Amino acid sequence: MTRIIKAADxxxxxxxxxxxxxxxxxxxxxxxxxxxxxxxxxxxxxGPFSCFPGLSRILTVIEGNGMTLHTDDxxxxxxxxxxxAFAGDLPVTGxxxxxxxxxxxxxxxxxxxxxxxxxxxxxxxLNLAPADHAVHCLNGTVDLNGTTLNPGDTALITSGDxxxxxxxxxxxxxx
Numbered sequence: 001m002t003r004i005i006k007a008a009d010x011x012x013x014x015x016x017x018x019x020x021x022x023x024x025x026x027x028x029x030x031x032x033x034x035x036x037x038x039x040x041x042x043x044x045x046x047g048p049f050s051c052f053p054g055l056s057r058i059l060t061v062i063e064g065n066g067m068t069l070h071t072d073d074x075x076x077x078x079x080x081x082x083x084x085a086f087a088g089d090l091p092v093t094g095x096x097x098x099x100x101x102x103x104x105x106x107x108x109x110x111x112x113x114x115x116x117x118x119x120x121x122x123x124x125x126l127n128l129a130p131a132d133h134a135v136h137c138l139n140g141t142v143d144l145n146g147t148t149l150n151p152g153d154t155a156l157i158t159s160g161d162x163x164x165x166x167x168x169x170x171x172x173x174x175x
Contacts, residue, residue: 002145002160007152010040016050022105025154026134028175036108036115036175038134038154043067044100052088056110058117059084060171062138064101067094078103081169083117104136104171116174122164130159132175140168
């Protein structure tokens with residue numbers, strides 16, 4: 001089963017803390033709580049992150065020069081194309097390194113899912129083992145079981161082959 005979410009269909013919504021906008025790609029939850037949520041956030045200024053008690057986050061800077069994330073006890077470095085995991089209820093203030101960034105975010109309940117987030121570059125072919133996956137195209141075009149993903153498009157898929165020509169980049173999330 002494959003579901004394609006086009007970049008043009010993503011609707012901007014205010015952040016939980018009101019400090020900016022996000023575009024939800026997809027989510028899975030039950031009546032009581034969220035299991036996981038994928039989104040894209042545009043960050044154009046320094047400020048606090050929204051708090052998600054009981055959840056975990058994996059943030060990947062997909063455009064821009066990165067951010068430093070300041071907590072009470074540490075400073076984390078969110079570098080381009082390097083997934084960074086941290087607790088969703090950790091009080092974090094983000095500081096832009098050199099201009100705006102765009103972040104790909106996975107927020108999840110570690111009691112329900114044990115995800116992985118990996119970046120891949122073409123040329124190569126990947127075979128996705130049976131599981132729940134999200135494939136987000138960053139650059140180039142991706143052939144996913146005969147369906148084309150363009151930059152900004154995401155596929156939710158349970159298995160299949162991904163062909164990435166030269167200069168293609170994707171984020172592959174296994175949920």
